[in-house]
Amino acid sequence: METALQGKQGVQGNPLLNDQQGERSSFVMKCGGSTLEELPDSFYNDLARLQASGVQPVIVHGGGPAISDNLNKLGIETHFVNGLRYTSEEVLDVVEMVLAGSINKKVVRRIGQAGGKALGLSGVDGSLITAKPVQTASEVGWVGDVTDVNAELIEGVLKLGYMPVIAPVGIGEDGTRYNINADTAAGAVASVLGVQQMIVVTDVPGILKNIGGEKCVMETVTVQQIEDMILTGEIYGGMIPKVRAAVACIQGKVNEVIIVDGSEPGILGRVLSGEKIGTRIVRMG
Numbered sequence: 650m651e652t653a654l655q656g657k658q659g660v661q662g663n664p665l666l667n668d669q670q671g672e673r674s675s676f677v678m679k680c681g682g683s684t685l686e687e688l689p690d691s692f693y694n695d696l697a698r699l700q701a702s703g704v705q706p707v708i709v710h711g712g713g714p715a716i717s718d719n720l721n722k723l724g725i726e727t728h729f730v731n732g733l734r735y736t737s738e739e740v741l742d743v744v745e746m747v748l749a750g751s752i753n754k755k756v757v758r759r760i761g762q763a764g765g766k767a768l769g770l771s772g773v774d775g776s777l778i779t780a781k782p783v784q785t786a787s788e789v790g791w792v793g794d795v796t797d798v799n800a801e802l803i804e805g806v807l808k809l810g811y812m813p814v815i816a817p818v819g820i821g822e823d824g825t826r827y828n829i830n831a832d833t834a835a836g837a838v839a840s841v842l843g844v845q846q847m848i849v850v851t852d853v854p855g856i857l858k859n860i861g862g863e864k865c866v867m868e869t870v871t872v873q874q875i876e877d878m879i880l881t882g883e884i885y886g887g888m889i890p891k892v893r894a895a896v897a898c899i900q901g902k903v904n905e906v907i908i909v910d911g912s913e914p915g916i917l918g919r920v921l922s923g924e925k926i927g928t929r930i931v932r933m934g
């Protein structure tokens with residue numbers, strides 16, 4: 650069944666952001682909180698160089714570990730249900746402060762220091778990411794599912810020559826804030842923009858599978874394998890929203906989602922040049 654997001658992109662498309670038009674190439678990159686501190690200067694230098702050459706990266710970042718640190722310092726209890734943080738009203742305050750505040754500004758600053766031009770936004774700004782409660786709201790509280798992404802705003806930022814850096818806090822129709830998993834938000838942004846590629850930068854070299862007692866990176870993975878691995882517990886925690894977002898993406902216009910380790914040297918250039926690295930989740934047909 651077609652989702653609301655796929656329906657929107659299917660009807661409208663987005664020539665500016667669609668690589669197939671051959672004008673400008675764009676990709677969505679999700680930077681996980683697990684790896685943000687580890688990303689070397691060279692990572693940001695590569696991003697700035699790409700921007701200077703006319704490529705238009707769109708960044709969505711996480712910040713799970715920093716949120717947990719701050720909650721600990723404040724003595725606020727937190728736990729995860731299938732990779733989603735239980736978000737009470739007071740957790741939500743900290744989520745917004747950390748994601749839309751310190752983390753977002755840090756990423757923007759680092760891109761700037763590398764010579765790039767970035768503009769930080771949360772999903773609340775300009776109703777960039779609208780949301781509604783997730784089905785499991787009774788278990789996870791103020792966590793949102795994306796209902797829409799304001800592609801025109803992203804397009805406008807790109808036209809001004811800035812790289813959008815998006816914090817995954819969403820806004821409901823009635824002005825309610827929602828904590829959105831960063832993988833979910835990135836997947837929705839990629840789907841609505843209709844980019845060909847989403848790159849998920851994290852702290853593991855891809856989806857790992859135990860083969861003969863050794864953890865091996867799966868080069869590619871099918872939707873069925875993903876479902877099986879979630880059932881057996883081989884995919885757990887923060888990897889669950891990643892693979893679910895990837896599966897949702899490739900059912901629309903996005904051709905492939907690549908999960909890679911951000912601490913690998915030259916990772917961006919290697920992925921974009923087509924090197925076989927990380928795990929690729931690819932659209933069939």
Ligand SMILES: Nc1ncnc2c1ncn2[C@@H]1O[C@H](COP(=O)(O)OP(=O)(O)O)[C@@H](O)[C@H]1O
Nearest residue numbers: 681682683851852853856857883884885887888
């Ligand atoms: N099959 C798997 N392969 C690799 N990592 C997995 C797998 N299942 C669960 N994980 C976990 O997912 C984590 C990455 O998710 P997460 O911690 O949320 O990172 P991020 O902040 O980058 O989103 C890994 O560090 C690992 O602990």
Ligand SMILES: CC(=O)N[C@@H](CCC(=O)OP(=O)(O)O)C(=O)O
Nearest residue numbers: 682711712713733734829830831
């Ligand atoms: C609902 C939910 O779980 N939201 C996440 C948002 C940040 C995030 O996703 O950060 P990572 O990419 O680093 O995991 C959280 O509160 O941790």
